[in-house]
């Protein structure tokens with residue numbers, strides 16, 4: 001068996017402490033993009049780039065009634081779809097991605113969303129992060145860890161990765177230390193924690209149950225105490 005470095009071992013031990021606390025803290029943590037099918041989640045995930053999940057959910061409420069299949073998205077004119085999704089921002093690129101994705105679903109898979117990473121990233125407009133969201137949440141497959149801005153920040157503060165911002169490298173670090181059956185939920189837990197306690201500007205370390213295991217939190221508390 002490959003020898004595990006001291007750093008990985010320390011991080012695995014930290015995960016063992018932190019994961020049960022997070023699961024207890026956020027028992028209802030789940031994907032916050034509303035969807036009732038893999039196709040809907042695929043569309044919602046594309047729309048969620050640089051946009052809040054709440055805003056996406058407002059837009060998809062009517063969007064999903066209007067477009068029910070890959071064929072519907074592939075057939076709509078670019079300008080019409082742009083208008084439908086305008087308020088999510090970057091609507092030209094997003095409309096292009098959704099239409100390209102829908103067309104490749106029809107060409108390659110008879111309109112059905114596939115359930116493997118290789119097939120998903122082959123679709124137009126779909127990257128690894130989007131594929132991970134769909135596999136984990138629509139197909140219940142722990143194929144990777146979704147790394148967004150919250151996961152990036154909280155993982156760095158908890159010293160779970162060596163990489164500050166490269167999502168692919170952060171994901172690789174996390175996959176080495178988080179048990180595979182927890183990959184999908186781990187990402188939701190960090191997103192919930194990042195939104196509710198470990199905020200970007202002003203983390204509530206004094207109220208955070210992860211403080212005993214968090215190098216950055218302990219540093220932040222020392223600095224705050226020195227200022228008092």
Ligand code: SF4
Pocket residue numbers: 154157158197198199203204205206208209210211214216217218220
């Ligand atoms: S202790 Fe502070 S920095 Fe660490 S996870 Fe909690 S809120 Fe974030």
